[in-house]
Amino acid sequence: MKNVALSDLPPETVKRLLSEGRLYLHLGPYVTALSTKDAGVREFLTDMYQDCSILVGEEALVDFSLEVRAPNLVRRYIRRQIVADPGFYFPAVPLPVKLGPLCLEMGMNLCVALQSFRQAIFHAGVVSDQKGGIVIAARSGGGKSTLTAALMEEGFRLLSDEFAILCAETSFLLAYPRPVSLKNQSIDVVRVFAGADQVSDRLTGTPKGDIAYRRLRKSDLETANLPAKAKLILFPRFQAEAAPAVEKMDIADAAMQLIASSPNYQVIGEPAFHALMQMLDGVEAYEITYGNTEDSLMLVKDLWEAVDG
Template sequence: MSINYLNLGLLQSDCLTLPKAAAQSARLIYGDAPRQDISSFCVAVKPASLLRRFIKPIVEFESNFRIPFKPLPASQSYALLEWGLNWCLATGHFNHLLLHAAVLVKDGQAVLFPAMPGSGKSTLTAWLGLNGWSVYSDEMAVIDLHTGTVQPMYRPICLKNQSIDLVQKWSTDAVLTPVCHDTAKGSVAHLKAHNWQEFSTFSPARIVGVVFPKYDASATEPQLYAVDKLQTFESFYTNAFNYHVLGQASFDILTKVVNQIQGFEVHYASLDFMSDFLTDELLS
């Protein structure tokens, strides 16, 4: 059975064509979300050519007649779809300020996790999501330009390599797409963070803190560093997808947000420590 729309919560994409395996994964992740009235863009993942449909199949991502990426092996179709959706949002959504950061919420208070690849951000996001936190996003903080609150997105968590096994160990009920091997990020699987029923209860959350996490398995003790507001501003600024497009609106809201939150850099080996730290230091 095909899926012809992807309700991302904040907005919706029409889904024109997907390979069978990618459609199955898309249904697993988005299939319980109702259709919105209007779609903001349309996407497709389809064979790159007639020949490559049959010989060493490769597929390409297309959105609104644009093909932004080089083709990938057909076995990576679903990962390509998710990365393509990130691209659609980052390059085409200008109603909110978009930062490259995970967003976790508890008791209506949001903590942002901007981080470089390999820092353990997605693993931490998955763990917190399985332990009482609401995952508003694994990839993109969506900040309201007027209130400075962060909006939820109905997107999965992109797990890489060992974190896939870890999540399966943490929760036998975890809903995961089949693993795509040999991608640019290694082996990749997507974890459904919440079902639609849970997600529909989420509301915009006030940002109370930013944490720059760095997983360090060799660390015997966690290390904490306070991050001052200029560094926080710089980090948000460099991690923003559409700051330059929004101009002064993004400057104004970023200044407001930075002035009302606390910032920390945390080098950690224990996920339990991170949970305690976030609750004790950042949540009021």
């Protein structure tokens, strides 16, 4: 097996591999076998993941197998739906076929969340610089992804937009860079500061409103094998018109919220407990409230400057 960039593969090879379920995406700690016959999904993939590493050769041992397809009957009955099938009990949401990319992204997230037990996973975005990592915990409407995307423009590298992946042995965070998912108003916000060409077409009418993805950066892929030590945990809260505010959080509260956001903490058990406790011993946690992206950046930069290198 050898690694090549997705963009190095001729389109017909990508198409064939995808239709055979043998496109092995090697990203961060995971290898995912992707399978789809949907042209929209294929286009999205070849665009957003163009610099990603693909395993080429015989059959690979994969962590996950994900098939994005039209559900059998639906093809006949309602011809415009598509579903992600990660091959285990957890079913995905059938979506209109134009939302195939969303299906792919959700399916890949589900694979990690529900089938990976080697690292403790928490629902959070992670960025880092040479000082260490910032964990941006997910809260409904908190603006995790927008803030993550904004920090990417400020010179931070992206480890993940969706998962803080904690290595049980080292309690360092692992990178699993994927396109950053943006919702509704934040799509335009990110188009402005990242450049319109860095953002995918808008998917309208999803269960969560409009969604678009911020393209993966080559630099984040190149550094994807470098872990980061968490230094700061943020719990963002977006409130329209709110004045920027910072409140220091009890680490115990932060731990509670992180554990509650983990799909596999309970499954991993003791190693996850140790790793999390070790990580928390070296961090500070803050709740930040803001009304716009500039304010959130300002707050984070201030907090980050106060963190020891």
